[in-house]
Amino acid sequence: MEDHSAHPLDSTRREFLRKAVTTATVAGIGASSTGVGTAAENDDRGPLTGDPFTLGVASGDPLPDSVVLWTRLAPEPLSEAGGMPDRQVPVQWEIATDEAMDDTVGRGTAKARPEYAHSVHIDVKGLEADTEYYYQFRVGPDRSPVGRTKTAPAEGADVDELRFAFTSCQHYPSGYYTAYDHLADEDLDLVVQLGDYIYEGGGQGSLDRGHEPPREIKSLSDYRIREAQYKTDSNLQDAHAAFPWLVTWDDHEVENNYADATSENNDPTQEFLERRADAYQAYFEHQPLRPSRMPDGPNLPLYRRFTFGDLAEFNVLDTRQYRDDQVYSSEEAADPGRTILGDEQEEWLVEGLNDSTSRWNVLAQQVPFAATDENPNPDVQNFGGGDKWDGYRADRERLLDVMAADADLNPVVITGDVHRNYAYNLKADFSDPDSETVGTEYICTSLSSFGDGSGITQYGPSLGEPWQRFFNDERGYVRCTITPEQWQTAYRTVSTVEKPEATVRTTASFTTDAGAPGAKLASDRPAQPQQSAVEITEIRPDQDGDLNNEYATVKNTGDTAIDFTGFILSFEAGSQNYTFGDFTLDAGQTVTVRNGSGEDTATTLYADFGGPVLNNSNPDTVLVANDDGIVLAEASYAPV
Structure with a gap:
């Protein structure tokens, strides 16, 4: 450009x-x-x-x-x-x-x-x-x-390059907006914000950035104050002043996990719609949206389309305002009548994709599109969908069919919500990992939500998600550079969000070639860590509320001792992490980490997270990462 x-x-x-x-x-x-x-x-x-x-x-x-x-x-x-x-x-x-x-x-x-x-x-x-x-x-x-x-390039104009970044999930009390400080210094044409611009709860955190008002917000006045509080952050202001933004919302701009007119707490419909109207008005008042999108009571038409010459078309989606309520079983999720987009928005999106003449076609939206609820153990029925596209499978399958039907579409989904970085190959049929890759999804971690992450990073597939190409638990934003030949994605992560100053680095880079969907590792980060002699030999989930029943046993299968100092054993694939202190695992020896309390020995250590990690109806995985956070081994819970 x-x-x-x-x-x-x-x-x-x-x-x-x-x-x-x-x-x-x-x-x-x-x-x-x-x-x-x-x-x-x-x-x-x-x-x-x-x-x-x-x-x-x-x-x-x-x-x-x-x-x-x-x-x-x-x-x-x-x-x-x-x-x-x-x-x-x-x-x-x-x-x-x-x-x-x-x-x-x-x-x-x-x-x-x-x-x-x-x-x-x-x-x-x-x-x-x-x-x-x-x-x-x-x-x-x-x-x-x-x-x-x-301004955008003229419709149909030859565009050589487009540079943009996307962000999501900026919980004010959880961290400083250090990532925006660095984002404002990038050379960009555009910023895309994918939701959870504010949070509605009353959390205060520990950084003297407590929410105002100090309670869950429900009135128009409360939403205005909360929106304004987030806008007072100088780093956020700098990023807004540096580039034009495309914005869309997720749930926390109104209430956690709301779906259309249904609140998480099942409030009376009319009462909740009044709250939604107040939240939508405050959101409009604080975002650079056209006057034509002014809300009409509890309705605000937020989905829209932007074209940048012949290079890229952005379909900015709203997966919250028109969706059916979340379900929590695979059987319910497979109901063909369920929708996350609503009929009108889905028809608009499909028609737009079918009619597009752009080189790249972007779905800018909120929640993971790729399947995330599969488990490698065939005896386990695992459902982790909830409010993701996993819970709305018919909608996803129709869009996958659209992607598969046009080899020149070059679809890329950009996503927020989950407070982790991911890269996924989108499969024509997620029940068959060997099916054709028809698109690519790049997921951005939170800008500050959940505070500093564990740093755990996984390259390549995971046991439950063989279409995964990358996972990372840090904070930051994603920078993309698009040319007619290639899409480049850089995962930019900050050293901390818990202090006002932080450095930034590119943790990993991926490319997608035009005409060849899927994410390819382009950076020099190691795909195969050196410490390959680590194996998880046994794991067991929490049973009957007794934390000492949940454990993982790790073995050094090599010929030399391994210094485990700073290594991480992660229950629930990144959610609860035990970091080893000064510890060496000799060749051929094992160590067991139990999620409970007790006396540490040479072979047994205790994580003592203070509460159950998993329940038997939702099996997950255990990871071992080295002191650089790179995953060395992974194992899935067996059925109990």
Whole structure:
């Protein structure tokens, strides 16, 4: 993609841009639908008290000739009304081709209204395609930070490269947004946020970043304060100001595990829909979404499509607003009438994929698409689907059929939700691991949720998921570079989210070649660790609540002793981890780690997690990783 910022505009082109933008339609909250909105004279009744731009600026939903500019006036962002008077306030905006805002090509005035929390959404039209712009807001003497944005390439244009990053799950009390600090320094055209932008609970954490209000939020005022609290993070503001964003939600923007009009706690439908309406309005008020997507009560049409020349088409999905409620058995999940997308959205998606002429076709969505509930033991009926696509198999099978039918589709699914990094090959039939690979899925870990991870990393397939190509338990974001020939994915992980400063590194890189779906390891990280003489010889899950019944026995099958210091034995495949202290396992010897309490010996150690890890109806796996976190051995629980 050509970088227009490297080529100053000549005077003729600048004059054309100024004319095009200033005569274009500008639709914002309170702006005229046929021209630039002008505030009524009696709306301007003196200056505001304090800086109105405490939540920064943002842009989003780029089209070839248009982009949305956003800000919200909030001198006191954690107060009920943001510290704003109960009246309309005129907000001036301008857009330019330079960061100094000298070459202004468009300006106008919109009204920030109290009924929308004094947010403004300016749909600036008449812009040039594939062009970098800068923008700024002003209220009286106060000026906002300058934001950078970029329009999409023209439809059908030859595009050589597109660079973007995607993120998800940014629980505020769990960690600092160090990843956004590094993301803002990347060379990108776009950022995609895949949900759990906020969390609705009252958690306080241990980092002095406790939720406000300090309770589960349910009212419009509460959701506004929570959205504003997240927006006060300076690293998040920097990332928003650096690039245009595409956003979609998952569940925590409203309530954990809600499904359509069904709440997790089975609240009365009307009561929950009122809560959903409040949450949707607050979400809209704090995101760079077009005014046309303004919610209508508990409904907000969030799924939409963006095309970047002939190179890539992004289908931004909503797997939460229209889904059937979660089920927890394979039999229920196989019901052909169940849907995660809803009929209308699924029809829109399938038609779009069938009609697409783009080189790459992206499904930007929330929950794992690949099968994650298979178990290598044929005697075990394991279901880990819940709210994933595993619980909506008919929808998944129809999309897999679409992918399989067109060799030129090059489908890539990008996903959040699960607080781990994964790469998957998407199989035409997940019941047959040898079936054709028809697509690729790259899953991003959380930005901060769950705090620092264990660092456990697995290259290649897992026992229960032979289509897996990568697993990693760290925090960060995913950076992608797309060309007509290849998709490149870099898993960028930070050293910590529990301190304000952190380094970043690329933990692993994968490629997908056009016409050859599937993820291929491209980085130098070891696919086969040196300590290959480690074997899990016996495992047993918790039984009857007696933790000492759950254990794993590990053997050194080699000829020399292995220093186990810093090694990790992970029950439940990464969820509960025992880290070895100063320990050496001699050649031919075994050590047993029990998930309970007792006296350590030379051959038995105790993890004592303080609660059961598994139950017999949901068998899982045990991993052993070395002191670099790389998985050495894996075993699956046998049926009890």
